[in-house]
Amino acid sequence: MSESVLTIDHLTKQFDNSTVLNDLSLQIHEGEVVVIVGPSGCGKSTLLRCINALENIQSGEIRLHGELVTKRSRNLTGIRQKIGMVFQSYELFPHLNVLDNILLAPTKVQKRTKDEVKKEALALLSRVGLAEKAKSFPRQLSGGQKQRVAIVRALCMHPEILLFDEVTAALDPEMVREVLEVILNLADQGRTMIIVTHEMQFARAVADRIIFLDDGDIKEEGTPDQFFDAPKTDRAKKFLQTFTFERKGSKQN
Numbered sequence: 001m002s003e004s005v006l007t008i009d010h011l012t013k014q015f016d017n018s019t020v021l022n023d024l025s026l027q028i029h030e031g032e033v034v035v036i037v038g039p040s041g042c043g044k045s046t047l048l049r050c051i052n053a054l055e056n057i058q059s060g061e062i063r064l065h066g067e068l069v070t071k072r073s074r075n076l077t078g079i080r081q082k083i084g085m086v087f088q089s090y091e092l093f094p095h096l097n098v099l100d101n102i103l104l105a106p107t108k109v110q111k112r113t114k115d116e117v118k119k120e121a122l123a124l125l126s127r128v129g130l131a132e133k134a135k136s137f138p139r140q141l142s143g144g145q146k147q148r149v150a151i152v153r154a155l156c157m158h159p160e161i162l163l164f165d166e167v168t169a170a171l172d173p174e175m176v177r178e179v180l181e182v183i184l185n186l187a188d189q190g191r192t193m194i195i196v197t198h199e200m201q202f203a204r205a206v207a208d209r210i211i212f213l214d215d216g217d218i219k220e221e222g223t224p225d226q227f228f229d230a231p232k233t234d235r236a237k238k239f240l241q242t243f244t245f246e247r248k249g250s251k252q253n
């Protein structure tokens with residue numbers, strides 16, 4: 001088995017008195033694409049936010065290549081640079097054009113030269129079909145285009161792992177595909193990724209491993225074929241049924 005990039009050990013996260021992640025342990029290996037699925041409110045986004053040190057945790061630990069990931073770390077900026085997160089809501093700066101949105105963190109935080117990052121950014125924009133949009137502002141882009149910019153922005157930081165939190169949830173159906181294709185491409189390049197999605201066909205296509213989260217812990221995991229064709233637990237079966245539609249009592253004259 002390849003090297004472990006991320007190790008989560010007995011993670012517990014509570015909001016007030018409610019336990020959202022309960023003694024959860026997980027390892028992500030180099031080049032692995034893990035898709036997390038589960039019912040609404042089971043803790044998927046919270047898990048990604050903990051991995052990106054956006055949340056305080058109550059117990060357990062998270063390590064990225066052995067380094068402790070914690071909101072209280074003195075090296076929080078350093079850690080966050082190694083973790084690229086893409087959100088449902090894009091989080092682009094509205095007053096900056098596409099290129100400046102991408103250049104901001106690599107030049108200000110990583111102190112890389114503008115010319116170097118610009119070259120990389122333009123090459124990546126071109127790969128996601130947005131070469132013409134470098135000077136556009138976020139308001140001039142479609143949702144799918146904004147999300148592709150957000151992905152390029154994350155990539156330009158050279159993260160060791162990429163986290164995707166429901167990145168197509170706010171998009172019109174015709175824009176979903178263009179974003180998912182970019183992510184499939186990143187999987188083909190061997191990027192290490194954790195993806196939270198409700199797009200089950202995409203999950204099946206992109207994942208090396210599917211994790212079924214329920215009640216704040218991993219209840220099932222396996223290859224996409226194992227999970228989708230032969231779910232083991234009743235909760236997973238029930239969850240998967242919510243994605244199938246049957247027309248009962250169709251009208252017949």
Ligand SMILES: Nc1ncnc2c1ncn2[C@@H]1O[C@H](COP(=O)(O)OP(=O)(O)OP(=O)(O)O)[C@@H](O)[C@H]1O
Pocket residue numbers: 015016020038039040041042043044045046047
């Ligand atoms: N900042 C917060 N304060 C209090 N409770 C929170 C906070 N953030 C999340 N929660 C609660 O934690 C639980 C898990 O939320 P989370 O967003 O992680 O679920 P999810 O699995 O991503 O759901 P969905 O699929 O609907 O996006 C929910 O009950 C939610 O209400």
